[in-house]
Amino acid sequence: MSEFQENCTVVAVEQLADTFYRLTLAAPQIAPASHPGQFVMVACSPGLNPLLRRPFSVHRRCDPDRIQLLFRVVGQGTELLAAKKPGDVLNLIGPLGRGFTVDAADPVCLIGGGIGIAPLLFLAEQLRMTRRACTVLLGSRTAAELYRLTADFIECGCEVEIATDDGSAGYHGLVTDLLPRRLSAMKRCYACGPKPMMATTALLCQAARVPCQVSLEAHMACGLGACLGCTVHGVENGYLHICRQGPVLNAEEVAWNR
Amino acid sequence: MSEFQENCTVVAVEQLADTFYRLTLAAPQIAPASHPGQFVMVACSPGLNPLLRRPFSVHRRCDPDRIQLLFRVVGQGTELLAAKKPGDVLNLIGPLGRGFTVDAADPVCLIGGGIGIAPLLFLAEQLRMTRRACTVLLGSRTAAELYRLTADFIECGCEVEIATDDGSAGYHGLVTDLLPRRLSAMKRCYACGPKPMMATTALLCQAARVPCQVSLEAHMACGLGACLGCTVHGVENGYLHICRQGPVLNAEEVAWNR
Amino acid sequence: MEQMSSTPEMSVSLGPLVLANPVMTASGTFGYAEEFASLVPLHQLGGVVVKGISIAPRSGNPPPRVVETPCGMLNAIGLENVGVERFISEKMPFLRTCGCRVIVNILGDSIEEYAELAARLSAVAGVDALEVNISCPNVKKGGVAFGTVPEMAAAVTMAVRKSTDLPVIVKLSPNVTDITTMAKVVADSGADALSLINTLIGMAIDARTRKSKLGNIVGGLSGPAIKPVALRMVWQAASAVTIPVIGIGGIGTAEDAVEFLLAGATAVQVGTANFYNPSAACQILAGIQRYLEEQDESSVRSIIGTFRAEV
């Protein structure tokens, strides 16, 4: 496996919305080895509190040496990240886990909810390199969180439709409401977002017999398959470990009702 | 007692030497209430590690609303302080403890070793307001640590003599070597620095029958007299608690050999 | 939807002892209250537990007495205190004026000393309850802590119970294999309430000098570091007895305090947090109130023990 522990210099910090931030990091070892859907473990503090690294999807690979992380501030670790300045150094481990399957399927649909949009831009850019037709459905609480991201997806040639919880832009309601009408044409779906959103997507895809991949979350101590902490309920083999068997799984492997 | 808990804005950060820093803080409640030799408890981190506040002498009172702290970087807490920028806010409790006796004694001698110089500038400025003749003996590892501080003492009208461990300026040796020749003329000595330096000073003063006050250090959890953690061996009553009975004590109260 | 929300009712009862609210300060971390008077509105507190008092004054352990550890601290104060007589004459006058419950933490070398302290303090105006610190060494039993042997813990509790009409809180040591045994034994011996945890025994060495960082070699670990252990023991103890339990250990925020209430504590004590944040106790009280409002609860009593031990 090509996994690296690397000191990454912060190149840029963008505040995309109230609590949405995007970091650009120089990661000459990790960036070239990354695949869409994989993640990195970030040491948010040089000290002992918070103690553990935090997992973040690779949001994008910019030139071959750089990656971007997109994150929402929800606690201590993400607060520390949001306060980073260009020139600061972060220690990263990655790329980790199994990413999305990028194959000849065409057209495909990407569905992202909230901060779950993070891994989809890297995926879209990868898919567009081989000119796959990508429809992107994005959901969020409010329009502000989507402005910049919508532009990025459009820029790389995707068709984008959006939904907001407060109706401030696009469809007023759940992003999954946008899916059924699109689904029959699709050869594959990729979803990342809150669990109920992914569960609904999985159900719709199953009904429409469209293969669906989802990117899951679990609390992680190591990200390396060593602590056995990052379990979700699987359909067959009992528990799945998100950091090694995922974070991307085929929707039918996951026990959505647990 | 007028003790305050106050959010203090950092007004300036000066790096005086390699590991010597000086912070200027807006402290509209604490500053006017402070007396030379008193200290403040500073929360160096907003988080839980390091957990406890750190004690620092009031180095100086600038205009009525501001205080300065002079510190040497020795660990986690002081590292965090050294990284502060103007505009940052620090939570302080103070002024705490008993300070130096400022009375009609004239002339007087101030002896500071290393970072122990910190409380002496406030004292000198206070003494000079009533035109006491102040001789200041300063000792440090190397000249660089003393440039700025020497200038400050001279500016307020003190006579300054210095000693360095490496001979890079002034007398090559211990600052206490400078004392005997001065002592007979003095009505009072004030000392702050490493324990052996203060012990020698105390001994010399005792022999010369010159009253001597010292500012002591001990590990502190509260600074308020509540934890009973800040003990030093006293001559008579068993233990002394530095935060309430000190940090300034008459030299003869302290059991120097313990 | 708009809702009429009245301020939640905050009072709680520890057996016969009624507190205006469940937030107290822990013994040894708040002195005799006067030390914090200029920084903390004392009358807002549910109660103050004073530094442990013995019959004769004690000078305590040699320095150094405190050392910081990751998210915690070790202390080896050695139970320094002014002794019961000076406590009564010098400290009680202020404590009587502070407008909240005053609980006196007591300690002894022998069962007789505990009993004598309880009797002496019962006669003192302004003392609302006793908290019996049983983490002290039993001198007659070679220094084994009273709180680590069920029979000894029972004997101390019974002796204090017999010597006073004041509410008796027994403070348990966490340095035991089974906290439920200790909790039950003490409850059965007549305690009105339990408080836990006292500090975990720990140690720190200076690598350079190869000496202890504490004059007493071992000390008590407190602060946020120990909260998970404290919460577990409070849950176990509260599940094992019917008398009220006071939760202590690493509480620094309202969320921490709520965790203890949910686990079954009727009240909490704030310890080490007073050092790094003197406003902690008052902030915690306000935060619990806010939590109750958010959760649409009309009283703090209605959340006690509502931790749902399934997943």
Place this chain on the structure above:
Amino acid sequence: MEQMSSTPEMSVSLGPLVLANPVMTASGTFGYAEEFASLVPLHQLGGVVVKGISIAPRSGNPPPRVVETPCGMLNAIGLENVGVERFISEKMPFLRTCGCRVIVNILGDSIEEYAELAARLSAVAGVDALEVNISCPNVKKGGVAFGTVPEMAAAVTMAVRKSTDLPVIVKLSPNVTDITTMAKVVADSGADALSLINTLIGMAIDARTRKSKLGNIVGGLSGPAIKPVALRMVWQAASAVTIPVIGIGGIGTAEDAVEFLLAGATAVQVGTANFYNPSAACQILAGIQRYLEEQDESSVRSIIGTFRAEV
């Protein structure tokens, strides 16, 4: 003064087991070593202790299994493992190539299971020693942990001792009133070495949902938060027995490791630190070497137990 300084001698012996250096990784925090192969030069380690192995595979506890706490973490993995047969066929081939000592941590529901595991693993090439995790519940005794009852700890130790010629390390639970009793009983039952501490039992509650933050409700506290408790117990245990002791608990830096060696540990294990800093074990090794040079010591053995318990 200039001095000829040769590199300090780093090897240590745990009874019959000789390690190239005293720094190992702790069970459950380093998987089966291959998980760290791309990040850590495994051959530099004194030894690797693999995740606890049982006879049958175990699927472990329901999620969530880990939660962070101040300077620590709680885990309730539930001893998930591949079982001894798959361990031997799937994990040992890699472990045999990693160039350091391989110690297999074993666990069981009954004394018979421990004995069977010991016998089975004795026949496996590349296994250098066994570490017996006695913090597991004894199913026949209503789930009381083997490691909290001296007689049960003795029985497990004797059963393993009889079933193998491999060096036997017994790993003690810290959740006991008196660690010295446990240490002595296990030493007297034939263990070649002791390791301690395993995790402290703790808990965390989500205030909003009022549910446990762990699927199993209680979990094991590890990390820097517990270091003071671990150091104290290692010092007590090392002072109580003559067999070598391995120090574990919150070790993240060379200074931490040196504190344990000074307290009497012959070797150390790095646990939770592997998660937040995979380079921890190697950095600690290099740091101990530097410390020995600074202190003018020619071997790591010469500092073991040199803590000066006076002030």
